Amino acid sequence: MANEPAKIGVLGGMGPEATVLFMHRVVAATPASDDRDHIPLLVDNNPQVPSRIAALIEGAGDDPGPVLARMAAGLEAGGAAALVMPCNTAHNYTSQIRAAVSVPFLSMVEMTGERLAANFADGCRVGVLGSPALQITGVFDREFTARGGIKALYPADREAMLGAIRAFKVSAHDEKAAKTVCEAGRELKAAGADILLIACTEFSLVADQVGQVHRMLDSLDVLVEETIGFSRRAAGRSLQDAPGKVASA
Numbered sequence: 001m002a003n004e005p006a007k008i009g010v011l012g013g014m015g016p017e018a019t020v021l022f023m024h025r026v027v028a029a030t031p032a033s034d035d036r037d038h039i040p041l042l043v044d045n046n047p048q049v050p051s052r053i054a055a056l057i058e059g060a061g062d063d064p065g066p067v068l069a070r071m072a073a074g075l076e077a078g079g080a081a082a083l084v085m086p087c088n089t090a091h092n093y094t095s096q097i098r099a100a101v102s103v104p105f106l107s108m109v110e111m112t113g114e115r116l117a118a119n120f121a122d123g124c125r126v127g128v129l130g131s132p133a134l135q136i137t138g139v140f141d142r143e144f145t146a147r148g149g150i151k152a153l154y155p156a157d158r159e160a161m162l163g164a165i166r167a168f169k170v171s172a173h174d175e176k177a178a179k180t181v182c183e184a185g186r187e188l189k190a191a192g193a194d195i196l197l198i199a200c201t202e203f204s205l206v207a208d209q210v211g212q213v214h215r216m217l218d219s220l221d222v223l224v225e226e227t228i229g230f231s232r233r234a235a236g237r238s239l240q241d242a243p244g245k246v247a248s249a
Helices: 016-029 052-058 064-077 089-099 108-119 132-137 139-146 158-170 175-190 203-211 219-234
Strands: 008-012 041-045 082-084 125-129 151-153 195-198 216-218
Touching: 008 016, 008 064, 008 219, 016 041, 016 203, 016 219, 041 064, 052 089, 052 132, 052 158, 064 082, 064 089, 082 219, 089 108, 089 132, 089 139, 108 139, 108 195, 108 216, 108 219, 125 139, 125 175, 132 139, 132 158, 139 151, 158 175, 158 203, 175 195, 175 203, 195 203, 195 219, 203 216, 203 219, 216 219
Parallel strands: 008 041, 008 082, 125 151, 125 195, 195 216
Antiparallel strands: none
16 A cells, blocks of 8 residues: 555574564654554564674685575565665675665665764774674774774674673573673773774664663664665655654764
8 A cells, every 4th residue: 555664674583582673673663653654574584594603703604695695585575675684794795685686785884884974073983892703804894984984993802792692692681791792892982982883783682781881873773763764765754753762873
């Protein structure tokens, strides 16, 4: 029917808890007075996507790219008007995803870079809380450099970050992992970060705690806002009731 929000395809399962969190935040942030006002989400919640950590850090295991490309094609075939992926590290495979479909892929990394560039002057220092794969591959560094020379800072203890990610995949309420992430945030604040960036959707589970450490932007919230915005724009709906729960840099 006319003016219905456009269907968004979600490449999920990386991890499953993060995908559910993304869906929850989309529902919570969507201005709605009835079920029909909410965003239709077609979700491929595939925990069997090959390990991004193994592929990007250890140089082992299967390539996640072809699996993600097949998922993207399936979501397009299912009627998705655009695709999103609530996993920062998996954005290393953006080119393969885009090559597999004709609909837009809304990149969380690109949109986060845009948000930071719009709110901070050149030379802004961003403390990146995420998988060490982000630093190793430079996925955010390239985006920051292209948008005014934003500088990324990373925690020194890569193994601690990996341990926290793995712990959250076991339990969303792991207190030790939450403490590790917050300690890394304090380290980056002390190193001169102007803002902390949650760049792992597992760490989005403890965004409220990170926000108590320092000024913070959650890349998942950026994705949520853009998901809602795209879907409503495609339907010709007004965006004046912008989602109120999305963190702003």
